[in-house]
Amino acid sequence: MANNKRGRQSFILPQMPVITAWASVAGKKESEGPLAHCFDVTSQDTYFGQKTWEQAEKQMQKLALDTLMKKAGISRQQVGLVFSGDLLNQCIGSSFTLRNTGIPHLGLYGACSTMAESLLLGAMTISGGFSDRVIAMTSSHFASSERQYRFPLGYGGQRTPSAQWTVTGSGAALLCSAGTGPRIESCTLGTVTDLGIKDANNMGAAMAPAAYATIRAHFADLNVGPEGFDRIVTGDLGQLGKDVLLELAKRDGISLGGKLMDCGTMVFDLTEQDVHSGGSGCGCSAITLCGYLLDQLNTGKLNRILFCGTGALLSPTSTQQGLPIPGVCHAVSIIGGQS
């Protein structure tokens, strides 16, 4: 068998899977933010025409999937596999989206790292010759997340300064063995890292050590450094988590300063939109990637990014039982369509 493994956690894709199409769906607040002009579909209706917020989340994924297939010019029958997951208990956003579509589905749980996890697995699947067309997809919804993880919205709970705002949105990307578009050249698998943060309102700090561990592993395994990338993009550390990550890197003598961007600080205007430390949720990195970054890569405005999905692997039960918040981060190195 080929050996595509590099170091402990990384692997290369000798024949790089191509991201030939991508689609994004965003909610009201997201369509008022700095990336407003980037999204394929936006809605002013929090329910997306559905009766519940959970079904609204399903509807967003459905819209992302349908928009993606339309942009790619393919039918359901031509999709080989969908990797997807979300934050809802038992990932019902994803399974109800795929219900009775006839599309093969493998469900993931990587919390807010799901966009990166699904891309990574999609790249493996294409590269191994196990499927021709794989879709990587995820979603999150502010209202379904708030009531599941925190308080009923009607309760009007106060939010701490370190809190983040769950993005209402869904992103989907199509990976193929051939075609034109940005390509995935290598990936780094995350380890579950926990430095003992227990504050469920400070998830950026809980995830930052995992992000740093994965970025450091990617650099070591692939023998690259920050200078090898136009941007190193984390998923949803928010302003506080981003600062922690910069500090962790600095202690090792690595300067990420000029390269590091966090989707949580890109998707919202932190001074105007009252989101405190920034955006979060699976949808945060998904709509930033599928709404903005892939376009930038495709048109040559960016040539190479390290896309680092960050996930906080807590549940309300683990938090109530006094346990800390483990974090994980999976990284995908994507090169531009013009490269």
Added chain:
Amino acid sequence: MANNKRGRQSFILPQMPVITAWASVAGKKESEGPLAHCFDVTSQDTYFGQKTWEQAEKQMQKLALDTLMKKAGISRQQVGLVFSGDLLNQCIGSSFTLRNTGIPHLGLYGACSTMAESLLLGAMTISGGFSDRVIAMTSSHFASSERQYRFPLGYGGQRTPSAQWTVTGSGAALLCSAGTGPRIESCTLGTVTDLGIKDANNMGAAMAPAAYATIRAHFADLNVGPEGFDRIVTGDLGQLGKDVLLELAKRDGISLGGKLMDCGTMVFDLTEQDVHSGGSGCGCSAITLCGYLLDQLNTGKLNRILFCGTGALLSPTSTQQGLPIPGVCHAVSIIGGQS
């Protein structure tokens, strides 16, 4: 790139990944059932020495992982990747097991199909040359499942005749590119199938159509039939779901009768152990595979099985909102160590 795809949903592994070691951990009731003699570790303590049932589930996975590494004679540092997931909200059984172990982890949510899903993805990973040693793992716990999906145990709710009993147990299997042991020759990806069953106490019936769809796809894609297998093993349809599956196949002129086994009817004594329609949960197929079936395959008592993990993709929220129960089934064809 190689084309290993077969038909719409299936793929082959030209160089078959080898399952070189496997381990099982089971609870009290499971260690009083027909497979009692098969398990590596059993406990009479529902809490497995922990303070909560959720942590007990984590502890079972930890025991399965540690036992597996011991049986395989490898250290944590030699494990390339763990695919795992469970039924707990946000899969905390799996993430807390891997916390600070340094082992790369990709989280899955496939409900009770997780053992098959993790084997399938592990086989892809090994075959694609992305890792040397991959562990596929899952767990479930009767008490943590009951309180999450149904009623607090202290409430003493009555169980319907169609209800199943969630297995307390964890199974883990090690996949390698070389070595001796049973081998994975092909896999079939499931589609999310829903015929409208809404009774959360009849999950066997909800999953049976998905199981049949996947088995039929495997037969068509790989050009085999029931006669090609010693056993076709479903995960946790229970007696009722198994009967539905037999009937669905019969309508298409396919006789599964002499070949079909269901882990839910193997792991418990249905007449003596008061489990109604049989066992269920991720642990059901996991401990049956990793406690019993892989031994049978390794010693030549079985030569070829189709292992079909079955999952009911409901959540308490979707049920309370009146939605039906989508099912999924992923199939893995395993041949014996003596073949």
